[in-house]
Amino acid sequence: MTYAERDLIATIDRLVPQGASERSTLEALQYLDHYHAGGSQAVERLLDTMVLSPSDTVLDVGSGLGGPARQVAAASGCQVTGVDITEAYVQAATELTDRCGLSDRVRFVHGDIADLMPDQSFDAGFTMHVQMNIEAKREWYAEIARRLAPGARFAVWEVCRTSGTELSWPMPWSMDGSDSHLATSDALRDAILGAGFEPVEWVDETAWAISWFDTAFTGHPRPGPNLAMLIEDGFTRMLNFAGALADGALGVRRGAFGRSAG
Template identity: 50%
Template sequence: MTYTETDIVTTVEQLTGASLSALPRTQWEDIDQFHAGGSEAIERLIPHLALTAGATALDVGSGLGGPARQIARATGCNVVGVDITTAYVEAAQALSDAAGLAERTRFFRSDIGALGHTGFDAAYTVHVQMNIEDKKVFYSEIARRLRPGARLAIFEVCRGADGELALPLPWSLDGTDSHLVTADELRDTVQSSGFTLLDWADESTWARQWFDDLGRRLAAGTAPATLPALLTDGPARMLNFAVATATGAVTLHRGAFTVTA
């Protein structure tokens, strides 16, 4: 099991020397975005979700809830997040409570297949499907929970050039739960799961620059409390991810889809 972290809120407060309610939002963004690109990546997804105030989006694999809070603030929508890791769900809700977003961002421990809610106006996945072996079932379950015409946006890691990936990685400590496919395979699988393609973009070059910028901030000591500090083997996992992105062993792709009529 890759996601074994516990007492995340306590760790955040120890790293920052402040309670959650006292943390500035800029500091949260180094902690609660469990993916390459941080909040900038979510900014690139938001326009494709076509959300308005009062709509409800589904965050599948919601992690620590950073994207949910960012999207709720930016669009005025509500977000329901689901994740299978109890500690992440608890931390996500605690962070939303501290941010004053408890009513608009709610998090539940659930597999997408067990979620009873339907009729969502949009959904998104951010660095989630790498752990999913049967991706067609996964995205089909998401499609079933969306209203007709709803949008799906994804920002996902794909297999690039042939070659061994150094472990551990953010989504896998030992490789046994890593199920990477190529970008073309992922795009085609989503389309075959009940979606029509609207947009598909390779964000690998941009992600490489983001990793470079993060490395400089860490080296300069200007980002003392960051996500790697919260994770088991966090620094090694992020470094291996950065190297894999730089060498093309993995690619990062952003996609937008709509539910097929």
């Protein structure tokens, strides 16, 4: 089963001892709490396309350990709500947010997007490396669209299939492939557009992600705790992912969309 880790805080305490200031805790966590290729630098790339102002409310779908939500809140001053189906991740995300002094601006809800109040209208939304677990992609993106205000910016950072090459498991989003639903870049973009979004940008970030992994693996300039130490079989999952990107079997796409009016 994927995302089966429990008692994450005990492990995090061993990797990032408590007692540091809120700002240095945020910095110490940055390689541990981003569950996607590109880490905090990928979030910076999404921030550039989200055009946020401090009064905005932002929805993060599949928020994981909360690194992206905290980074968006810290960088923009916005209120961010993360939603995730893995209860242990929501608990860890909530605790880490408290340690970073961001609880007044970032909150996490355990559940599926379909469970989130449909009448809440966020000013912007984003999702990173989640749709690989979603089979009915168009319906899922439509649930997200329903929770965004007309004209709201929606940013995605996603993995797609680029060839029919057999993948080596485990991958970061699936231990054995049984809960993996990869789509091609065109099919993924079509699913988003068909769910009530207008196109703004659809960028191939594969080369950038490959070079990010190369730097991450050499450990320079950032030795220290990282996500591979926290999740089950983490190093194999990261190596398989980086290998499939380098072999051309998978690609990374950054997208920006606008919620259609009406």
